[in-house]
Amino acid sequence: MERYEPVLLPAVENLHRIDIYEAHGGYERIRKAFTMSPAKVIAEVKASGLRGRGGAAFPTGLKWSFMPAETDRPKYLCVNADESEPGSFKDRQILERNPHLLIEGILIAGWAMGIGTAYIYIRGEYESWARMVERALAEAHERGYIGARMRETFGTDYAIDIHVHRGAGAYICGEESSLMNSIEGLRPYPRIKPPFPAQRGLWGCPTTINNVETIANVPVIIERGAAWYASVGAEKQPGPILYGISGHVNRPGVYEFPTGMLLTELIYDVAGGVPGGKCIKMVIPGGTSMPPLRGDRIEGVRMDVESLKAVGCGIGTASLIVMDEDTDLLDVLTRIASFYWNESCGQCTPCREGTGWMFKILQRLQGGDGGPGDLDLLVSVAGNIEGNTVCALGEAAAWPVKYTIERFRSELEEHVRRHATKRSTGGPIRTLAGSETRIPISSQRENP
């Protein structure tokens, strides 16, 4: 493994404090950006090859270039810290360990696109992390790095306000248009696109939505230049990336390395391999909404958009969930299905109904009441969700079901047979999916 020095999460103690951050070159990158024209900053980010780290891997510079340069309307930036994809726990590290890098990235992005207000949308459960970001924002304010005083501090005409907006427990708010509705105080149903956010975003104004890690990469690009950035990692998706590794590994955690690392390198060298030296049955490489890979097919596969696409997979949030040979796949799949059913916003019928059907069929299989035909039924339901919804939650719900069945068909068939036998002999049926224990919101409300 090549030596790599982290730039997003460098090993500097107390880097979350503004004095330490400044001592390590902090808020110098925004000064440098101010010496460049906004168009030049966008060109630099384009040339760097940075692609969004929130799941879709859309080229960041290109997204920024969609924002109208000349407009009478206010422009907005939303930073997506709604991190809720099962398996993803990387953005939290930036909020906690390097929040000023995020703030400096917002300043640079704001300058590049001429944005006057930014919202950092932090998932509601991250209350502690929202406080950390608020503290960092207060420090930056005090130093005159944010708000009206920026004009004195940096000697420019440009100023931006940055606010934290807290979510309240809804996965769908990580979808960019749902996130905007959430900020506006509307029911957060995803919007139909087009119009795209750069045309009509927050309050109908030009808006860009970027993931936390994406924005945190921006100061690095400005400091080291697009050429350096483009030379790091995979050619078609370059740069440093935060890999989150969890599940059956000896050293789970978030690790920063260049894109394009071998899956085996990450699992065995970085995360210390599988406890008990067991074999790997399945790896989900990008959060639960990405198609899973068979453990016997990960050799030689690299963690970047193109390499994973070639094996029928996606990088998502670069969050690897490793499952050993003893893992009950039906149990895992049922839990995943229960998640998407629970988090479907209910706007589109195929997703609202289909996620519930898939969950019920899987529960039935788990309980021993299903038959082998149910696997085909599941694939059929998944196929009727995919592509038929306003947002990508449809695909996120359909893919794990469709591809797990496709890639583990014989094992699942065997499983179904075994469960059916268990049932007929009166064996125990244990489920942890817990859907029965959820109380419908309507019954939790107090009557007037």
Next chain:
Amino acid sequence: MTVSNETVFTPEDLAAVEEIRKRYPTAQAALMGVLHLYTRRFGPITEKAIRHVAELLGLTPEDVLSVVTFYEMYHRPPARWNILVCTNVSCRLCGAGMVLETLRDVLGIGPGETTPDGLFAVQEAECLGSCGTAPMLSVNEEYHERLTPDAIRALIERLKPASPPDAWGGGSR
């Protein structure tokens, strides 16, 4: 359900509402922040709260209702300590079942239940972003990670004497 009778914002709360409002071009956008403030002070959002918040922000009760019913955090059970146990994939692979069993052992309740004294409520949660430090639980949004049965028992012991059972309502969160 015991709800404090004093579900009225103090002048300090109203100042906080004003601070939230200033962040946005519309009053409606302040809604989630105000609802967070309300739940922190008084517990789950009630019909009365909906009318109160609507009036405060110049919205219709329906505007507020459509947002309130969507989010999970505005409906946490009215217990002093709200325990969320992540049972999603990574936690499940690493011992979420152990966490639930230990809690059942110590508290005598399972997911969706509240102890009779109103001190503890346990719920299963979706992924809370602790996959690398699984298994985990959160108590009133404070994370406890890399759990073992002993750590869970010690945590519950620490929480137990916190306050009398009926005191959760008056700004205990």
